[in-house]
Amino acid sequence: MQGKQYILIGGGLAGMMLAARLLLTGNSVTLFDYPNPNSASRRAAGMFNIITGRNYVKTWKAETLRSALTDFFELPELEGLKKHLSLMPVYKPFKNIEEYNHGLGAGARNEGILVMNEAPVMEEYIHNPFGGMRVNQCGWLDTPAFLEDLREILESRFSLAYYPWKIETECINMNEKKIRIHGETFGFEELVLCQGAEKQLRTLWELPVIPCKGQTMMIEAAMELPFILSGGVYILPAGPSRFTVGATYEWEFTSPHPTPEGRESLCTELQKIIRVPYTVISHFAGIRPTTHDRRPLLGTHPVFPFLHVFSGFGTKGILMAPYFSGVLSEYLSGKKGKIEKEYDILRYYRKEKLALPQGADMRSIIRKMSE
Ligand SMILES: Cc1cc2nc3c(=O)[nH]c(=O)nc-3n(C[C@H](O)[C@H](O)[C@H](O)COP(=O)(O)OP(=O)(O)OC[C@H]3O[C@@H](n4cnc5c(N)ncnc54)[C@H](O)[C@@H]3O)c2cc1C
Structure with a gap:
């Protein structure tokens, strides 16, 4: 099948992994991503773990997501x-x-x-008088560095066209299937919104992405950990004597930036687990794109068949993006008939209906958006 001309808006984990899948299967991709310092992927600690919570329950699709993650990194x-x-x-x-x-x-x-550790380990560094549980098949992805390198590879080897520009609704002409910005015009056959938790471009229908703010810190401490330590916060070895500590979960917030309260809450939890002194080197905040049912958002707009959405990874972007970028790319290429109901964006279409102003005529609105 001949490749298509895609435009992707958003270049976090969702947009970049989808771009990779589409380019590797012979499509051409133009990607717009403005550098929002509070985007989730720029601030993600990058941890993945298929068993979570106090009850040690496997996450949804644990094995499938975990093997798609490692397979992605094996792509020659x-x-x-x-x-x-x-x-x-x-x-x-x-x-x-x-x-x-x-x-x-x-x-x-x-x-x-x-694997149970019945006796305490590394007591010089950590509080664990009752021992602890070692969870295998976990790890972490240096997400910002990965995204930077992935973009470079896609630009140099697969002709990704990348622009660090913000697209506003007014830039998109749905009728002509064109985006006009900064005096340039970009045509598309398919348009995919990968905007994370940001307010979606107006498409007659706003998906319920729920923003959840998270704060993390980088600390310096004289200890060596051969694992990611997890308690009220996680402590992730990110280099010699450097550790990422995260994260807060804030459903109500007024600013996307780090706050003294966020830092205090991380420090309080940190002191419960480690015994060594530490210095906070930096402090960040980002906004996660979460959903009510904790399932991602994939699929095609009910009115515009060339308009698609890819988002809603919440707290599990690292596990979800590799697998679901493959699912969406297969669906877009026609290899996969339809998106599973469980994560199809249409599950919200029926419930929420189109967000039309009172008395509005749908056809005239579509016409207006196409002008
Ligand atoms: C503090 C924190 C810690 C986290 N830790 C982990 C973790 O340990 N493990 C894990 O799996 N997940 C973690 N996450 C969640 C993970 O980061 C997200 O699930 C994932 O990054 C979402 O990726 P995304 O591409 O959908 O969204 P984003 O990363 O937010 O990317 C969206 C991009 O779209 C761009 N954009 C939006 N609108 C426009 C527009 N109109 N024009 C152009 N560009 C636009 C934005 O600038 C942004 O770059 C964490 C998140 C936070 C905030």
Whole structure:
């Protein structure tokens, strides 16, 4: 099948991974991504873990998502990106004897993935008097460095056309299938919105992406950890004596920037797990694109068949983007008949209906948007 001309708006994990899938299957891609310092992918700690929560439950589609992640880094066309992916276990100290007992049962049910540490480990650095649980098949992705290198590879080897520009609704002509910006015109056959938690371009229908602010810090501390330490916060080894500490989950916020309260909350939790002194080197905030049902948002607009959406990864962008970029790219190429109902954007179409002003005539609105 002959490739198509795509325009993608947004170049976080969603947009860049989808761009890679589309370019590798013979399409041409123009990507607009303005450098918002609070975008989720620029601030993601990058951790992935298929078993989460106090009950050690496997995440939705755990094995599928985990193997799509490692497969993505094995793609021969994208050689050179693997250095950004670090595989290492997560260690969760037990808080008390109940958690220890609970861990015994969970470990038996998930052999190979969960391994009990019945005795404390590395006590010079961490508080874990009851031992803890080691969760295998985890790790972290240096997301900003990965995205930078991926873009460079796609530009140099696959002719990705990349512009660090912000697209406003007024720039898009739905009728002509063109984007006009800064005196230039860009045509498309398919348009995909990969805007993360940002207010979507007006398309008659606003999807319910729920912004969730997260704050992280980079600290310096004289310790060495062979794992990601996880308690009230996670502590991720990010270089010699450097650790990423995260994250807060804020559903109501007035500013997208780091706050003293965010820092205090991270420091309070940090002091509960580590024993060594530390220095905060930097402090960041970003906005996650979450959904009510914790499923991603993929699919095609009900009115414009050439307009698609790719977002809603919430707290699990690293696990979700590799797999779902493959799903969406196959669907767009016609290889996959339809998107599963569970994550199709149309699940919200029925519930929310089109956001039309009272008394508005749909045809005249579409006509207006196409002018
Ligand atoms: C503090 C924090 C920690 C996190 N930690 C983890 C973690 O450890 N593990 C994990 O799996 N996930 C983590 N996440 C979640 C993860 O970052 C997200 O799921 C993922 O990055 C979402 O990617 P995205 O591409 O959908 O959105 P984004 O990364 O927000 O990207 C959207 C992009 O679109 C651009 N854009 C929007 N509108 C326009 C427009 N009109 N024109 C041009 N460009 C536009 C924005 O500038 C942005 O670059 C974390 C998030 C935060 C905030």
